[in-house]
Amino acid sequence: MLQSIGVANIDELFDEIPDSVPVANFRSIEHSLTEMEMMQRLSERAREDELSLCFLGAGSYDHHIPAAVWDLATRGEFLTAYTPYQAEASQGTLQLLYEFQTMMASLASLDVANASLYDGGSGLGEAILMAVRSNRSAHSRKIVIGGAVNPFYVKTANTLVRNQGIELVQVPHDNGLFDPLQCDVDDPSAVVVQQPNFYGLLENVDAISNWAAERKALLIAVVNPLTLAVLKPPGEWGASGADISCGDGQPLGVPMASGGPSFGFLCSKMKHVRQMPGRIVGRTLDANGDVGYTLTLQAREQHIRRAKATSNICTNQGLLVTAATIYMSIMGVAGLRHTASRCHENTNYLVAQLEATGRAQRAFSSPYFHECVIRCAGNVDALTKTMISDHGILAGYPLGDIDPTLEDCLLLCATERRTREEIDLFVELFSRILKES
Amino acid sequence: MLQSIGVANIDELFDEIPDSVPVANFRSIEHSLTEMEMMQRLSERAREDELSLCFLGAGSYDHHIPAAVWDLATRGEFLTAYTPYQAEASQGTLQLLYEFQTMMASLASLDVANASLYDGGSGLGEAILMAVRSNRSAHSRKIVIGGAVNPFYVKTANTLVRNQGIELVQVPHDNGLFDPLQCDVDDPSAVVVQQPNFYGLLENVDAISNWAAERKALLIAVVNPLTLAVLKPPGEWGASGADISCGDGQPLGVPMASGGPSFGFLCSKMKHVRQMPGRIVGRTLDANGDVGYTLTLQAREQHIRRAKATSNICTNQGLLVTAATIYMSIMGVAGLRHTASRCHENTNYLVAQLEATGRAQRAFSSPYFHECVIRCAGNVDALTKTMISDHGILAGYPLGDIDPTLEDCLLLCATERRTREEIDLFVELFSRILKES
């Protein structure tokens, strides 16, 4: 090979690198390990972190994932392909994405969906940017955010949008709920509401939706896609429905995996599609007139529109979308519905049993779904620490971390994976630890 | 569908079952579980049995398996295919088997290999039957078995062959070795020797091979295929080489998995091929003159030859062969050679360290490879129990179970997966436990 190139050795191939750039010094990097040695090291670490039971949600949920989902998603042809730039050689991924878009749009009861964003948090940022671009009638660049929108999402969105002169105005929650009447922004460009909200409570989405519409603000719905099998979908909220819906796809067959990779999804009414960021797949015809799939509306994207693109996103979260599409196919309508309702019933049971101990009660009284805030008679920090250290149990999210008024509160959920026995065990430990502390 | 068939309900479809056969009563069978519930139950059980370190071999070895091996072998197209009866729709499996046959035959330095038998034990049984069919010059149906052939294999083979009037004559081992001169059978039909033998010792295979040849007995070589990367292959033993080689394929990329599924392999000289049991794949041409692969020599098999078949085997261990073929491809010559030699060095180190404690010494003095018998100064049973219960360590195979003269002996090996630290830990525990007991 060197001969064909006409050099004497490999070093010569680097002769355009100026000598004044020092040679890299990698001495601090270890010598190479074999796969076996690498696995030994990383297995040890993985084992170190294993816990046995999870009652924590707050945006990432411990659901059952059918074995088929990842067996299929990790087939080499899905796992090791690039973005489907050559459509004819990527019909598998492209058709899958078309099916995904159909499922997501339909779950949200909106017209279109894109092929994913990074995650729920950055997805909200993109949704806001999209809304601002789309809502040309708005006078302000202010966005009203419901008080109980996932705080991690709000922070993330803020990082993304503030550089474009967009201001996020968060309305403090009222007993856990978003009351737009307590908002002093007259002309928001968009309104963001989450259903169920971060505290698991059901917002009055119809009223909020109408409130936004009256102000010509676009409505952005942050949702947990699994709950849409049971809850009224954003497209059907109020008189005209939400304009944009976004959220994190983790509940759809993606392991918690420390939060990533998961994927952000984005759905909207058709009229906003040209402001949508990210890949979109369309169905078309080939030279023979047969059906085929291809990336479309690429004129929105950075590789064509460059500085004027709807977003800079390029690599997205395709593999997770693959898994989610397979998950939704296996689960179907009934599977999703039953899973969501079972989570709700399990959480209901958990809450009832906790209240029965006399050491806990609901922090908010309005209806919740799937997840719930519990006020504890005792030190929440000590409780969660002991639960982990002594029992390997994640006992929920201590809300004091994000809201001082909820210092003695835990955000809890019991997914469909939690058995009665596990919940009973948790309740017993909960009560015992609080008593002893 | 019922309408098309012309019945009113499904029950009618069973109306040819006489009423006098009672209806099945499945009340003792549990109600159905979802995949999630089934996984919860079986995960609990799997976890219950986890141990952390393995120094046990005795026919099943704790080797590293590259991740790619099973990722590929469990692709649906390999995993969920049937025996390749329709060759044109099964070229994947067939070509793979052709490549497998090539690798195995070459490892053994023999001409042909079949596409697998059940396991090493039953494989020895089939090898003996094959030898008896093939050796028409033999006057007896006696088989001489070296004293240190894997006792589980011998037992299994015996179950298979004794019904055809074949007698296995085992020569007691002499200091762990097979000395054919101590054998009083004059006209064996075949001689079975294992290399390295069950005790890890290196037999004088050249001499044994020649001894068998002089008596017109076929020589059957039981081997660990991994060791063939380093040890002289059966086809090169003595003046004329072994006739048949068999063994278990577990060391080639198959997890220990409680012993199964693994696979038995069988290689032989070309002149015996028509007596070979099991599937064999051949390369041929298609109607266009292009290369393709198909099952061949089927006239040996039960579905054609019925009562006169070379064996009744039908379903074999194809998937494990798939894994082994991938394993051998990834590892290549160097990978297998280094793995085998590293096992040997690790075992050497283990033995040296154990001897250094003063509480153990080798039971046999002749050279061993990969695995070794250690005589312990103390109660072996108590040792192995404590090792498991207190430390999660499998401390070797107590040979007293199969040979009373070796009651205080352990058969030990340290594969390439065992680190120096693990071996040192083991030696320290070994010495401490024996001291305390």
Added chain:
Amino acid sequence: MPTIPTIFDTSEPGRIAGVQTPKAGDLTGLPAEALRVSKPVLPEVSELQTVRHFTKLSQQNFSIDGNFYPLGSCTMKYNPRGAHRAASQPGFLSRHPLTPAFASQGLLKCFWDLQETLKTVTGMEEVSLVPMAGAQGELAGGLMIRAYHEDCGDFDRDEILVPTAAHGTNPATATMCGFKTREIKVAADGDVDIEDLKRLVGPKTAGIMLTNPSTCAVFERRILDIADIVHDAGGLLYYDGANLNAILGKVCPGDMGFDVLHLNLHKTFATPHGGGGPGAGPVAVNSLLQPYLPIPMVGKLNDEYIWLDENYFPLTIGKLSAFMGNAGILIRALAYALMLGREGMVRVAEFATLNANYLAAELSKAGFQLAYPTRRATHEFLITLNREARDLDVRALDFAKRLLDFDMHAPTTYFPLLVPECFLIEPTETETKAVLDEFVCAMSKIREEAQEDSDIVKQAPHNQVVRRLDEVRAARVLDLTWSAD
């Protein structure tokens, strides 16, 4: 898709997958004459080359995951991925086979549960999970029959009866057990010819091997009579469980007079067949044969699970494998059984039978000839393409090859031998009506093609990676291993 060079063709001396190659170990001290000098023919390729090669090869396989696969007698139904996952857990995969029972309670409990389930499923007294496939189950069964007669001092019983339609493993097994095989005729309606049976049965009869539904794909209606006849003559009844899918939860072999049987877990219990295997062929027996079961089994002693070996079963026929059969397949089967549960098991037989009868009805309406038109289909059924062979000069084999071009695997062909030009078709319960309808369409289309230009069918397949393969050449010009030339 092009044909793929062998992995040896892409090999290059000295190339290694470094990340998989441990440091070489020290071999000093080993006798030189024990060491290898010749270099084996193994691939010398990178890991990527291996991955790409076998990915490509896999894509040249039909499979249940990719295709309708109505291979009669083989029960190619969906293999739940959950069962595979359950058995692939590290606690099971990394367990050494010689781990003592006290440290293997999780696994032993699985085996115990499966034994109990299979007892109920078969209606038998006791189960041994050891045999590694149906054929090894048959062998175990034959050896138990032999041991039983010998224990009764009955040394002359050296004949096994099988219907002419029997699967090849039945007579082959009889031979391996040291028996002779005698074939009984099958009557025109597909049932065993009772008169022929009566003629052949006698004091030399060790037993009879039967499937029910039979390999003619019909339910052997006079099974209880057959049982009486054989039992009265002092013989035993062996049930070949290959067709158990048809009657799961409906009737039990134990209630049909069988003394011993095997199950093919890779059929009825949906464990994947892996392109050839592995399978598992547990045997079940009534009390007569219980003492002879192959070891080891799992027992329970004061709430602890234990291995039952020759100490507990001194009359055992012995070991059939070095360790404990195909343990991993047994776990998959248990997982499947748990997911089916009581109600699911019955559904299996019902929908398998519904699908087969529907497909039979539709094919018949489409003008194809059922081998036993007056009989119900069971979980499978037989058609004969004799008429097509005669009138159109296209044989069952041609139909089979042409089906591949329709992206469907062919049914079992030319089995049983007594039905000419036959297809044994088993759609299984996991296929949808749409798929069955497509199959009927494909069959009709192929017949149409044959009517127009039989060469299309006779030269099929056309769309596979290879054209029709020359099997005669394969057996004549033996090319069984690759070599550089």
Added chain:
Amino acid sequence: MPTIPTIFDTSEPGRIAGVQTPKAGDLTGLPAEALRVSKPVLPEVSELQTVRHFTKLSQQNFSIDGNFYPLGSCTMKYNPRGAHRAASQPGFLSRHPLTPAFASQGLLKCFWDLQETLKTVTGMEEVSLVPMAGAQGELAGGLMIRAYHEDCGDFDRDEILVPTAAHGTNPATATMCGFKTREIKVAADGDVDIEDLKRLVGPKTAGIMLTNPSTCAVFERRILDIADIVHDAGGLLYYDGANLNAILGKVCPGDMGFDVLHLNLHKTFATPHGGGGPGAGPVAVNSLLQPYLPIPMVGKLNDEYIWLDENYFPLTIGKLSAFMGNAGILIRALAYALMLGREGMVRVAEFATLNANYLAAELSKAGFQLAYPTRRATHEFLITLNREARDLDVRALDFAKRLLDFDMHAPTTYFPLLVPECFLIEPTETETKAVLDEFVCAMSKIREEAQEDSDIVKQAPHNQVVRRLDEVRAARVLDLTWSAD
């Protein structure tokens, strides 16, 4: 292979995968107006139907595991299965993102190790692993540059310079950061036009975004001069790490004058691209920008690993994701880094460069035109098919489509925009010489075909599941979701 109906086409109302469907939970008490009435369009299929559908779909994809995939700028090299396995362990997969640090020491140690490794690899002061792809890394970088200037009281710097050849994400990112983009010319030899740079740089310059090797696939030889020019003007240098594969272990971006950069772990560190993603785009900075890094990072406090959040980095640009980026991808990258080790990293650059230069040389000998014939290829190189377009009326696009018929993925086409009819070809270090030779053959063959009958090429592909797709129609007649009609 036929085209595959959508999963909705095979759907049947009421069909469920029972084994995946938990018992329904109780919803009483929930307000009626909160509940869903409409039924979503989701598949109603069996598990087998799902498995078969997606197995079939997967087979319609080119991938690294199946094909040579020389997509320039994307570094499609072998994705070690071991790295994937390591990250797929239950201890990692089942970890909730809000698990406190004291119970996550295993994971945090992995992140720490990766941070340390990337510091060395880049020659920078500090690393944040948070960004989830290259583009998000760019965003983080841009925001840090902005924050830095604002902290310096320098509010007028609102321009980002990029070469005209830059990747689209660079200008798009500049916009998202609230900057304007100014494009600098590229000289005829592929290097940045220094005079043009000098003309554009100034007090409004916030920074410059560059790759090196550049998107023209040559090493930017005057990088140190560029750094001086920009720094002297008060701007900062951003390094787009997409091409880091070319210099791994040879030189560090930190030594070329860059202040901030991202890496694409899904390129240089071989994490699988999943048909679109996920990736990971860690950012590295020198001490100037350290205070602004996106959170969280991992720190060490008395031998314990801790999360570093806004309490430790009060000037941080903030969070970029709800939790901690693409954690699983980071573990894969660490696994890959461990397996490469010190010596492997250098090998990556050497063999990537060797393969690219060899392929460039061979293509050139075969008569194809290199875009920069006087330059060394780096890990990739550019050819222009301008002559073929002019003389034979076949465009780069046609070559690309025809290559698919040779079972090879096409290189990147029409990027960078300034080179007409170009292919950006990146063979990567994990391909063998034989594969490169096949590519040269295929290219020559296609040109021959074009000479004989250009329609073969212009109407390609011929052997794929679809013929050439009408992209114009796709954008005009928007069909983005399935509906029953």
